[in-house]
Amino acid sequence: xxxxxxxxxxxxxxxxxxxxxxxxxxxxxxxxxxxxxxxxxxxxxxxxxxxxxxxxxxxxxxxxxxxxxxxxxxxxxxxxxxxxxxxxxxxxxxxxxxxxxxxxxxxxxx
Amino acid sequence: xxxxxxxxxxxxxxxxxxxxxxxxxxxxxxxxxxxxxxxxxxxxxxxxxxxxxxxxxxxxxxxxxxxxxxxxxxxxxxxxxxxxxxxxxxxxxxxxxxxxxxxxxxxxxxxxxx
Numbered sequence: 001x002x003x004x005x006x007x008x009x010x011x012x013x014x015x016x017x018x019x020x021x022x023x024x025x026x027x028x029x030x031x032x033x034x035x036x037x038x039x040x041x042x043x044x045x046x047x048x049x050x051x052x053x054x055x056x057x058x059x060x061x062x063x064x065x066x067x068x069x070x071x072x073x074x075x076x077x078x079x080x081x082x083x084x085x086x087x088x089x090x091x092x093x094x095x096x097x098x099x100x101x102x103x104x105x106x107x108x109x110x
Numbered sequence: 111x112x113x114x115x116x117x118x119x120x121x122x123x124x125x126x127x128x129x130x131x132x133x134x135x136x137x138x139x140x141x142x143x144x145x146x147x148x149x150x151x152x153x154x155x156x157x158x159x160x161x162x163x164x165x166x167x168x169x170x171x172x173x174x175x176x177x178x179x180x181x182x183x184x185x186x187x188x189x190x191x192x193x194x195x196x197x198x199x200x201x202x203x204x205x206x207x208x209x210x211x212x213x214x215x216x217x218x219x220x221x222x223x224x
Contacts, residue, residue, distance in 0.1 A: 043215030100152035
């Protein structure tokens with residue numbers, strides 16, 4: 001069956017450091033992968049989309065990579081700030097439907 | 111959240127009662143979705159609709175029902191047949207014309223069945 005796995009443990013990092021989150025998938029051949037941010041008690045908010053033919057995508061302090069051979073996407077938050085504390089979800093897109101991972105909770109300490 | 115309203119934010123019901131969750135959007139988006147989120151789990155798709163008067167089951171449709179009589183509205187009914195209804199329910203929309211566009215999520219409704 002199809003499966004999406006993200007870092008199973010929460011990530012606690014010091015302000016200014018880089019957070020690296022992992023999204024692995026099996027039995028999928030997604031053409032696109034999206035990353036969302038979710039704050040407690042709120043709906044997810046879209047951050048980035050990366051296509052299968054793109055190795056890397058950047059948006060401000062965020063960087064996403066997509067390796068279809070490894071079936072993995074990495075999400076980096078550089079120069080992290082306490083305001084980056086949230087849960088980050090990866091989602092695979094197929095036929096206008098998204099399948100989500102469970103998310104990784106990031107806490108940035110001041 | 112902008113443009114998508116879910117009400118109420120918190121909802122309490124007794125076991126065995128049906129309950130309807132509201133989702134209204136003013137984004138003029140064609141597609142609408144209902145997800146359920148449980149602690150430690152990803153969002154799971156309940157139902158989706160790509161056009162008015164049409165909807166399809168998602169991965170966990172059992173115990174739920176929907177209607178799409180207007181473009182702006184996609185209410186979800188949690189029936190007494192749903193065995194574990196306590197969860198955080200999220201409504202989302204998508205423009206529908208470009209598959210790459212992101213989904214827009216509402217603020218969610220937290221349902222607690224006592």
